[in-house]
Amino acid sequence: MTLLSLSDWFSWLLQPAQRTFWGFWLSSALLALAWAARHWSQRAGLLRQWLSRDYWWHPSARQDYVLVAINIALFAALGSATLVLILYVANISFESWSALASPAPWAPWHGPFSALLYAVLLLLLDDLSRYGLHRVLHTRWLWRIHRVHHAANVLTPITFLRVHPLEKLLYQWRTALLHGGLSGSYFFLFGQHSQPWLIFGISGTVLMFNLLGANLRHSHIPIRYGYFERWLISPAQHQYHHSMRGSRCNFGSMLAVWDRLFGSWRSGAHRAPLPQHTLPLSQQLLLRRSS
Template sequence: MGPFSLSEWVGEFTDPRKRLFWGYLASAVFLAWLWSLRHPTLPRLWQRDVWFSASARADLKLFIINKVLFFWLRPNLLTQSAVALGVYLFLIGQVNSAGVLASSVPPLGRALLFTLVLFVIDDFSRFWVHLLMHRVSFLWAFHRVHHSAEVLNPMTVLRTHPVEGVLFTFRSVLVQGTVVACALWLFGNDLQLQTIMGANVFVFVFHAFGSNLRHSPVPIWYPAWLERWLLSPAQHQLHHSRLPEHYDKNMGVVLACWDRCFGTWHVSDRSPIPVGVNDQLPDEHQLGRLLLHPFERIVSAIRRRIHQRGKFKKFSEKGLQHEL
């Protein structure tokens, strides 16, 4: 493995498969400008504190740390190809034939079906991992780093603790590798993904129409009927709210149907929303605090649990002696 190169940094902004591709950022700026013409009193994307606040600087620090860390970790992590091969060989072992549906579905239909299924299942898996990040206390300790952002900007999407980054990498590898293997087994090797500039066509459309405004102060909302199916930028901003009535709402990435099915959907709120966490620390945006505090929270929770069990045991023993 060679030294860390400039292409590792530039790729985040030049690869259409990446959310921060310059084209997606340009479209976000254009959409934010159009929205400001219609709603001149709402916050703007180009406000100084959006990009130069302590919170925004912390976003950048975590982006750098994660890029360097994953450059060294990536060769040692499970790969999508390895998962796809393993699942494919398993399926062949169960039914020793591949391409069982190849003759019954035309090539374009196979490509569109594969592209759509991959997009939907990937989106569903993102929803479930995100839900677990909120519902499981030790996972929340790491995901809290993302929610500690007090100002949202497109870089905030990369404000993640390295542990969360590893978990989402495994999610992507396992889900996408499995879907690819199943598609190859069903349709044979002559299978292509429908893409635009190398990105899944549905992912491209999602990013081109303002995905980067989800982490921004620009509350773009959709008509109520559309927000029942597609999560708007304003709905994701509500997910970052400090208000109790917004806790654990709008967990999805693209599709709102998962949130509606599992009771976490909330219509967008068109009033200003305070973002961040209610137990904000004075040095919340310092790099050392961002990286180490999750472990401190977990250790403290374990100690409290042990202490509580010890107290319960003593209480039980006294009660037993009294009964005897």
């Protein structure tokens, strides 16, 4: 077995396409600071708690770190394997369409509009499939693996990576099936490879999603998006999902439209009131888990 390099262990901090890229941690910290500055007297204590050693070295957080290390070790070779699976699915998709009709029937219309259509379709289907898989993970049998994620007593940005290896594998298969199937279909229709919407080499939608505070979803900083919560899942909405009352709500990843469509949407206003920051952290967490 090949030993992992230092870059392998910390790739989740160094890859701009990942939510846990260090730059997105910085943007989340700035967003949390701006949020606290609006009502400093009430919110400064929560911000100090977020930056405290007690928070980041809580037993629950240490469990997160162990699970991250286990998954890195188990899935070190699966990054390339997932890419191979995507290409394999794309080829199957292209061959399947080709058995029904001649390739590239829409080739004359290939251009900016078709690229935009692909980007929008990929965004919607990717987010819908995440919603669907997440909701299925809350059913009786798959909950046995998903509850590893919900067992965290403290939500930190690392909790995003606190998943059972089988759950991680399910999400990788989801990615391969969707992205491979859609890219193969696009190549069949237009005779050209699909090009995602990129900003500085990063998916544009992923970049905006992460800059809007995705890393604060697993935290106690209850940022809300106001009216836009009807369209986008805010940190407060996902925090409510992690509460005992809200575990059947807000399954969405980026868009809130699927929760609204299927009756599982709740705004961030439903999030349980934050305990007084003057309480010890252990008591705050106990109150939070019982809400």
